[in-house]
Amino acid sequence: MDDRLGPIPFAQMSASQQLAAQAVIDGPRGALYGPFVPLIRSPELMSAAQKMGEYLRYRSAIGTRLTELAILVTARHWNQQVEWAIHAPIARDFGIAEEVIAAIAVRRRPAALLADEAVVYEFCVQLHQQQRVDDTTYAAALAAFGEHGVVDLMGINGYYTFLAMVMNAAQTAVPTSSTAPLPA
Secondary structure, three states: OOOOOOOOOHHHOOHHHHHHHHHHHHOOOOOOOOOHHHHOOOHHHHHHHHHHHHHHHHHOOOHHHHHHHHHHHHHHHOOOHHHHHHHHHHHHHOOOOHHHHHHHHOOOOOOOOOHHHHHHHHHHHHHHHHOOOOHHHHHHHHHHHHHHHHHHHHHHHHHHHHHHHHHHHHOOOOOOOOOOOOOO
């Protein structure tokens, strides 16, 4: 598949694109990559999205380890290779077990989940597959993370779904990764 909305050289960007791109480059991401490559075509949308993403990825109320787990469940649901290539190594670095990552990759419920990971996994799977979360799972998430954490968990699922849709439609090129691609 060809990258439909590939990189635009910085010098060829409009002033508003350069401003939006520079904000991403100057932030914690340090570069314009992944979903921001196609999104730069809409600098205002990209700016709004990157601000939300910066909060959800780096400062969510559930912490980085569980955020990365939620991102992996979302990437798997959407068959999103870019998200998987970027976030599987990060999840591993923040303590998500290799067996958990491997199980998610093949759409199996991981057997080795920690208690908080099991809550996040079940919440995310239900939200993606059933478009809702049952009362038992919601209560477990509320007990584990409070209302702030539950809302952030919903936001992580929605934000990374948005990015997956953008990259799937744009056929964004998959970066080199230390993690195998998602199986078909």
